[in-house]
Structures are given as structure tokens and as C-alpha cells.
Amino acid sequence: MAEILNSLDTQNILMALLVVGLVGLIAGIVLALASRFFEVPMDETITKVRECLPGANCGACGYAGCDEYAKAVAEGAKTNLCIPGADSVAAQIAEIMGVSAEDVIEAEAVVKCNGNCNATCNQFIYDGINTCQASTTLYGGPSACKYGCIGCGDCAAACPSGAICIADGIAHINTKICTGCGICAKTCPKKVIEIVPQVARTIVLCNNKEKGAVARKNCQNACIGCKKCELNCPEKAITVVDNLARVDYAKCTGCGICVENCPTKCLKVVDFVAIENGK
Amino acid sequence: MDFFKGLVIIIMSQILVDNYVLRQFLGICPFLGVSKKLNQAVGMGFSVIFVMLMATAVTWPIQLYILDKNGLGYMQTIVFILVIAALVQFVEIVLKKFIPALHKSLGVYLPLITTNCAVLGVTINNMNDERVTCFAESMVSSLGVGLGFLLAMVIFAGVRSRIDESEIPERFKGLPATLIAASFVSLSFFGFDGLVENIFKL
Structure with a gap:
């Protein structure tokens, strides 16, 4: 045992221990002092509020x-x-x-487009990068209607809750899962997704601002701006601006008279509250 | 004049020829981890430059005046890790107190690079590199390495954004495609071989 100890360079080992230990000690003391003197007071309410939020x-x-x-x-x-x-x-x-x-x-996302594969058609075959963002840059996208959903699914990819699916060429939103965060509305290059309050009872399923004949030619389900809904609404909740019907969600009662009168059935009565509650 | 020529040679070769990420394969984890978005890649790049400069400024005198004087050169790695980790923590605390704006933009990345191998690598290589003979040269060398890291990050962020948009076979999606792309970017940097020697007629 003594031989092994003697053969080791005890002085060198001690020196190394001392130097590294000292460097560590100094670093530790400096850090401890720094965290003491440079402490940034955190507001306690911020921490408490943050704990309540879903994150x-x-x-x-x-x-x-x-x-x-x-x-x-x-x-x-x-x-x-x-x-x-x-x-x-x-x-x-x-x-x-x-x-x-x-x-x-509470809010829900709504796709303002009903231009499915039966109602509208493509002007050309798009064979590029398969995102809405990319296809929009080429003559506004392959779809005949330049206002409608392209259906490449940028919104579905962006949705944090997975509430969007693409079916029949357009995006569909699962109201039960949708939290109304609005990320899809920001992602959509066509701005075809709208965030509506959950109390909304009637929604417009079209985003086309072209004149009636042009809109109809490009898509059978387009709003043609005929103003039948505006004239027949008992609550005066619908106005047609830029050839497109708009609903005042505060006035609308969801009576469905506008839907009966709409020649292209681009209006729809909904009840988001009932869907959310699982009825 | 020769001194400044030496500095330019060091900075050029550290950025292009001896690029730490793409030629020496140091600091691969932030290179693959934080290069998804350009703004994050740039933030990481600048944080690395900042930490590398600070680390070199501290480790150079420690090596020269503490370790070498006592014949403890072999403890270099341990001591450097210790010092750099403590330094980065200290800088973070000070930044939080006095420059909150900078802390906010660098804050996420600072703890990530505490013991990054590129940071440790540059401080150790500065000691062994024959071109680096004084404190100023070691600082310039670190700056060059940091700029090279930033360049690699920016290039690769661009490459990755293109990969994300393109249609690739299902099996290659995600990490495989990223690694293959990284190898191509690395290969392209081999084209800079001999650049510095020929420019400066060494």
C-alpha cells in the first residue's frame, strides 16, 4: 500500500485538486453572489395567472x-x-x-366556402409544391373561383388541435374540437376562414366578391349577391356588401327564412353552442 | 501589416475552410435542432458568437496564467467546462437584470449552449492552433468560428425550409432527409479547400 502511494506523484495530484477545486469554488461563490445581487423581482400575480392558463x-x-x-x-x-x-x-x-x-x-372557425368538387372545377392542373401558400402564387391558384378554398390543407397542418380535415376539395372544421384560436384564419392565403362568435346562428358559405353571373359561372354554390336574404330577413340581420351576403351575428335568430329563399343555398343555419354541448 | 494579414487569414479560414459545423462536425446538435426557422437560427448564431467570445476571453488567461504555470495542462477540458458553464450562467443573470431586451432575444439559447462542443472546441483549439499566438488572435479566431457557425445555420435554415415544402418519399421525411441535406451542405464546403492558401500566397 505504501509503495503504491509513494509511486504516485502526490504533490501533483494535490495541486490539481486544489486548483480545480479553487476555480470551482470561485465560480460557485460568484454565481451565488450574482443571483443574490442581480435578482429580478418577479411579480407574484404573473406566476399565479400563468399557472391558471392552459399553456x-x-x-x-x-x-x-x-x-x-x-x-x-x-x-x-x-x-x-x-x-x-x-x-x-x-x-x-x-x-x-x-x-x-x-x-x-367563445368563437368558432368557419370555412366560408362550399365550392366542393361537384360545384366548381379547376382552371388548370397544378403540379407544384402541395401547399395553399405556394399554389396561390401561381395565378391565384388552380381553382376557378379565386376567392374560395384551394383544399391543399395549410390550415389543417397549422391547426394545433387537429380540428380541420380536407374532404371533397375543401376544408372542414370539427366544431367540437375547434377552440377558435384563429391560427387557421391567419394561415389561409385566401382568407376564407372566418372566426365567428359561438352564438352565431347563420353563416355564409361563400367568400366570392365577384358579380353574380361570374360567381355563378365559376361555382354553383357561390353567393350571387341577389339580396333575397337581405329583403326577407325579419330581423334585418343580413346585408349584401360587395356582392356577398354578411350576417350580423348579434341580430340573427337562426329562423332559417334566408336559407329557404337563397337560390344557391350558400347560407346555413348552425347551432355551435348545441354542438359544443354534445346535443 | 503582417499582423492584420494574419488576422484576416485566421477569420477567413475559420469561416469557410475550417467551418466548425460543416468541416469539423462540432456543434451538430444546435445545427440540427434549431435550424427549422430562419429567425431562430439567426438568434442561435448570434448567441453562439457572443458566448464564444466571452469564453475565449476568460479561458485564454486561465490556461496561460493558472494551468500552464502549475503544469496542469491536462486538466484543460474539465476546467474549461466548469468555467464556461459558470460564465454563461453569470452572463444570463447579468443580462436579465441590466439588458432585459437582449436577455429576451438570447435568453432561450444561452442555457442551450452552456457546454456546447463548438464553444468548448474553439477554446481548446485556440490553445493548440499554431496560427493563434496571442490574445487578440484567439479572440479573432473565436469570432471567425462564430461567424462560420452563423453562416452554416442560415444556409441550413434555408435548405430545410425548401425540404419542408417539397414532396419527398414517406420514408425519408423528417430526420433522414435533414441528415442527407446536411451531408450535401457539408460536401459543398469542401469546395473551399485551399482557398486561403491561394489568396494569400502562403
Whole structure:
């Protein structure tokens, strides 16, 4: 045992231990002091609010992620902006901030297009990169209607909850899964997806702003701007602007008179609240 | 004049000829991990430049005045890892306190590169490289390596955005296609062989 110890260069080992130990010790002390003196006080309410949020970072509130929204709330932003979190999260945040709870205005994404394979056709065969973004740059896309859904599925790829599928050439949204975050609406190069409040009862399934004859020629299901819905609506909830019907969701009761009168059936009565509740 | 010529030679060869990512295969994990989007790749690149310069500024005197003086050159790797890790943590704390804007843009990447092999590699190689003889040269060398890293990241972010858009066979989607693309980018950098020698008539 003693021989082994003698054969080792004890002084060198001790020196190495000492130097490395000292470097480590100095680094540790400096870090400890730095974290003490350069401490940034974190607002406790921010942490608390952040814990309530779902953490999906979807951006539906209008801020860049849940952390940013938590900061904004602490500085006085509205407490009911988290759409995926719904009323329960809004109530928790309101309790932390000490304000009265407000209901979240739930929203749903709606594809304003019914130009399926039977209703419209392609002007040319597109054989390039298979995204809406890319095909739009080539003469506005292969579809005859330059306002409608292309059906390459950029929105389906962007949707964080997987609520969108492409069928029959257009995008379809599963209302039950959709949180209304609006990422699809931002992704769509044709701006054909609209975020509507969940209380909406009638939606327009067309985005075409061309004159009636042209729109009809390109797609059988297009809104031709005939104003029959505007004239027949008992609540005066529908107006035709730029050859396209628009619904005032606050006035609409979902009576369905407009749908009966619509020659191209581009209007649809919906009940998002009932679908969400599983009826 | 010769001194500045030496600096230019060092920076050119570190960026193009001896590119750390594409020629020496150091720092591959951020190269593959953070190159999906251009803005992230640029942020990572600048963070690496920043950390490399700081690390070199600290490790050069430590090697010269502490390790070599005591005959402890063989402890280089351990001590450098320790010092760089502590330094990056310290810089992060200071940035958070005094320059929150910079901390926000670099903050995500700083802990990621604490013990990145490219950062450790440049500090160790500076000690062994015969072209690098003084402190200024070692700093310029680190700057060159950092710029080379940034260049590789930016090029590869562009390549990856094209891969994402194109139709490739199902089996190659994701990592396989990325690795094949990385090998092509690396191959293309072999074209810079002998560039510095011929420009400066070495």
C-alpha cells in the first residue's frame, strides 16, 4: 500500500485538486453572489395567472403565448381573453386579480366556402409544391373561383388541435374540437376562414366578391349577391356588401327564412353552442 | 501589416475552410435542432458568437496564467467546462437584470449552449492552433468560428425550409432527409479547400 502511494506523484495530484477545486469554488461563490445581487423581482400575480392558463401558447388572446398574456393581465389587460381556457380559467384569473368574472366570448372557425368538387372545377392542373401558400402564387391558384378554398390543407397542418380535415376539395372544421384560436384564419392565403362568435346562428358559405353571373359561372354554390336574404330577413340581420351576403351575428335568430329563399343555398343555419354541448 | 494579414487569414479560414459545423462536425446538435426557422437560427448564431467570445476571453488567461504555470495542462477540458458553464450562467443573470431586451432575444439559447462542443472546441483549439499566438488572435479566431457557425445555420435554415415544402418519399421525411441535406451542405464546403492558401500566397 505504501509503495503504491509513494509511486504516485502526490504533490501533483494535490495541486490539481486544489486548483480545480479553487476555480470551482470561485465560480460557485460568484454565481451565488450574482443571483443574490442581480435578482429580478418577479411579480407574484404573473406566476399565479400563468399557472391558471392552459399553456397551449395558441395566441388566441392576441398576445405571443401564455407567458405574455399573464404579464398583460397583471398590468391590467382583460381577464376573459383565453378562449381555450373558457369560463373556468377566466373566473380563476378574475379571482386572482380581484375583479368580477366575465364570460369568455367563445368563437368558432368557419370555412366560408362550399365550392366542393361537384360545384366548381379547376382552371388548370397544378403540379407544384402541395401547399395553399405556394399554389396561390401561381395565378391565384388552380381553382376557378379565386376567392374560395384551394383544399391543399395549410390550415389543417397549422391547426394545433387537429380540428380541420380536407374532404371533397375543401376544408372542414370539427366544431367540437375547434377552440377558435384563429391560427387557421391567419394561415389561409385566401382568407376564407372566418372566426365567428359561438352564438352565431347563420353563416355564409361563400367568400366570392365577384358579380353574380361570374360567381355563378365559376361555382354553383357561390353567393350571387341577389339580396333575397337581405329583403326577407325579419330581423334585418343580413346585408349584401360587395356582392356577398354578411350576417350580423348579434341580430340573427337562426329562423332559417334566408336559407329557404337563397337560390344557391350558400347560407346555413348552425347551432355551435348545441354542438359544443354534445346535443 | 503582417499582423492584420494574419488576422484576416485566421477569420477567413475559420469561416469557410475550417467551418466548425460543416468541416469539423462540432456543434451538430444546435445545427440540427434549431435550424427549422430562419429567425431562430439567426438568434442561435448570434448567441453562439457572443458566448464564444466571452469564453475565449476568460479561458485564454486561465490556461496561460493558472494551468500552464502549475503544469496542469491536462486538466484543460474539465476546467474549461466548469468555467464556461459558470460564465454563461453569470452572463444570463447579468443580462436579465441590466439588458432585459437582449436577455429576451438570447435568453432561450444561452442555457442551450452552456457546454456546447463548438464553444468548448474553439477554446481548446485556440490553445493548440499554431496560427493563434496571442490574445487578440484567439479572440479573432473565436469570432471567425462564430461567424462560420452563423453562416452554416442560415444556409441550413434555408435548405430545410425548401425540404419542408417539397414532396419527398414517406420514408425519408423528417430526420433522414435533414441528415442527407446536411451531408450535401457539408460536401459543398469542401469546395473551399485551399482557398486561403491561394489568396494569400502562403
